[in-house]
Amino acid sequence: MKKKTVSSAFVLILLTLLTLVASVRASVGPLQIVATITLDKKPECIAVNEETNLVYVGVEDGVMAIDGNSYNIVADIPLEAKVIGLAINPQTNRIYAVVYGERVAVIDGANNQIVDEIPESIFDSPDGVGIAVNPFTNLVYIEDRTAAMGHYDRVVVYSGETNQLVASLNVPGSNTHTYMEEVGLAINPETNRIYVTWSGNNTLHMFDGNSNEFMETVKPSSFSERVIVNAYTNYVYVGNAVLDGETLAEVLSDYEGYLEAVDPVNNLLYTVDYIDGFYALNGTTHEMLTNLELDWHFNSYTDCIGVNCETAQVYLVDNSDNQIPVVLIPEFHALILTMLVLSMVTAAFFLYRRTVSEEPIHKQSSVQ
Secondary structure, three states: OHHHHHHHHHHHHHHHHHHHHHHHOOOOOOOEEEEEEEOOOOEEEEEEEOOOOEEEEEEOOEEEEEEOOOOOEEEEEEOOOOEEEEEEEOOOOEEEEEEOOOOEEEEEOOOOEEEEEEOOOOOOOOOOOOEEEEOOOOEEEEEEOOOOOOOOOEEEEEEOOOOOEEEEEEOOOHHHOOOOOOEEEEEEOOOOEEEEEEOOOOEEEEEEOOOOOEEEEEOOOOOOOOEEEEOOOOEEEEOOEEEEOOOOOEEEOOOOOEEEEEEOOOOEEEEEOOOOEEEEEEOOOOOEEEEEEOOOOOOOOOOOEEEEOOOOEEEEOEOOOOEEEEEEOOOHHHHHHHHHHHHHHHHHHHHHHHHHHHHHHHHHHHHO
16 A cells, blocks of 8 residues: 555656646746847848857848857848848758848858849838748748739748749739738748738738648738747747637737747747837746846837847847847756756655565565
């Protein structure tokens, strides 16, 4: 009876501890600005290569590369106009820079030199142009809008190997619209699903990245052309609506701030209020974990947050002061909790082993 009781207690303790471990990923401490990188040009957008720990900032006449350790500018890559969109493939170390009114420049991250271009005409959009990369398939996705009746608003797909057009994802019904509408896009590389928003009727469209076939359309309760995916939970965010990435069923319609970036490794969401607030949310419950009050406001027309999930650093775009504040996401709370859980599991295991090893001896002595 004693052995059975201890075994049951051990299983109960283990399950409790596993629950605690699951919550570790969303535990953060107070936010703090640990550095401020000052630029001599106006920043427009930002992206981070976690493999090289380089931060790329689109500026008024090109791209700047910043060392994520020293915060020093290591390259200034000139282009013919301001860069309004950035995407990175960390597997190939290629950076894709959307040049306002021009094209997409392809940069080799090994030497920060322009090595090619994607010959896609870019509309003069002050709101930026959506671009995304699937590192698993090495495909580059770029939004493409049209004002011509009978033509589709779409997302064009280019090979990251050849930089040639390989497919077009047409937004259903957009060929009958008479106005130029907004298009947004996001990718879940884990499921290879592509999500496209269209302002013509405030809809979200899902495509299969394997076949490039259209799958589903929904009209969320809240809408913005910006769409973001959390690969950890497979949630899709449009406006303040949260949708299941598999079914597009809406699971939530409100949370703190406006989503700007996701940390899919630690399951954290980063939102802003475009006034002076920066928030970190639990990616599953959407509960606000911590926040930071700023003395400047975000520009809602830029990709204003870059995240390095490996170093727990978040880079903010302050284009009013030409600065990149660096926010550290403290992890010591999660580390302490993890160590505590491991210690308790070890202690429970040895207690169980000791009980099991002693039980046969007790039975043998009672027979004698």
